Amino acid sequence: MDLKECKDFKDFEEIKTELVRFMMRYKLALDEFNKRIEILKHEFCQIHDYNPIEHVKSRLKTPESIFKKLKRKGFDISLSSIRENIQDIAGVRITCSFISDIYELSEMLQAQKDIKLVACKDYIKNPKTNGYKSLHLILKVPVFVSGKREETYVEVQIRTIAMDFWASLEHKIYYKYDKDIPERLMRELKAAADSVAELDRKMENIHKEIKHLKEAEGIDEKVDFDDGTQEIFINNQRFVIPYEFLIENFKAEK
Known part of the structure; x- marks a missing residue:
């Protein structure tokens, strides 16, 4: 049933049931992905002498947010349209210690045979004009619903603590000014992003030097x-x- 065709209460209940079942797939995909992250954290602790994953946060888009995005992008209002066109319903944000950890974690995720990489946007090597940095992955994660295997989109953002701090404050400022930030503040934000990048670079160098000293000690x-x-x-x-x-x-x- 098309989500626009809701003529009476019975139609509404049918649509509601379909939507609940539809969203359950994404919840299962998040659960499955978070399980994989816990396994990787354990693996890091066993193989290395530190855990590079600082924080993991996941979220599901609300139906209201999904419908607004469909409308904004001019897509049909239907479950099939959502499945085909909206790839960030299930989202995970992973905060790492160092930039090198981001790429190592990304490689480990992509090395899992039942996880498929759909798209990768590297805003670390190619930052946005406002200074935003993060590694974005669109992955297909397998879930089992009623005994049937389905591949479900999960958007993964991986960034350092410093990148996450900047992005969080930028987001608050962005919405405080109703997405119309004064030019002066835009310049300040970009300068802050440059400072964050320099901090990440210095911490990465310290991290590498300590690692080399440790290896030299045997x-x-x-x-x-x-x-x-x-x-x-x-x-x-x-x-x-x-x-x-x-x-x-x-x-x-x-």
């Missing part, structure tokens, strides 16, 4: 256990050392 990774031992990887060899041994050796050196 200690690849260390993990503390609750049983009073510490696991250390030196040149890819695993050692489990009691704290008492470490403490005694520290005292002897002093």
Whole structure:
């Protein structure tokens, strides 16, 4: 049924039921994607000595927001039109520590065989004119509804903490002025975006230098256990050392 053809209460109830079922697919896609992110976070913690994923936030567009976008873009008001033309109903924003983490995470997501990359917009290498930076991915995530496998769009935005801070404030200013920001403030926002980019660059360099120093020392990774031992990887060899041994050796050196 076309969503514009609602003649009586019965039609409205049918449309409402169809819409609830339709939106459920996107909710399942978000749940599935967030599950994948949790697995990747665990993998990062096991393989590396830090977790690059700082925050993960997901959201579903409201039906009202979806219909407004259809109207704004001149698409038909129907479920099939929504499915074909609106790719950001399910959205996930991932905040990372460093720029290099963004691309590493993107590669890990795309390496999963049942996730398909539909589109990629790299606003980090090619920022918007106002200074906005982020990596945008449109992915197809598999979900199972009534035993049937369906691929559902999920929009993923990956950015650093600094990029996210700037974007959040820019969004508030944008709507405070009803999307008509004075030219002076536009220049200030762009200057702030340039400062954010410089901060990200400096932090990335510090991150790389620390990593190189660590590799030069030969200690690849260390993990503390609750049983009073510490696991250390030196040149890819695993050692489990009691704290008492470490403490005694520290005292002897002093």
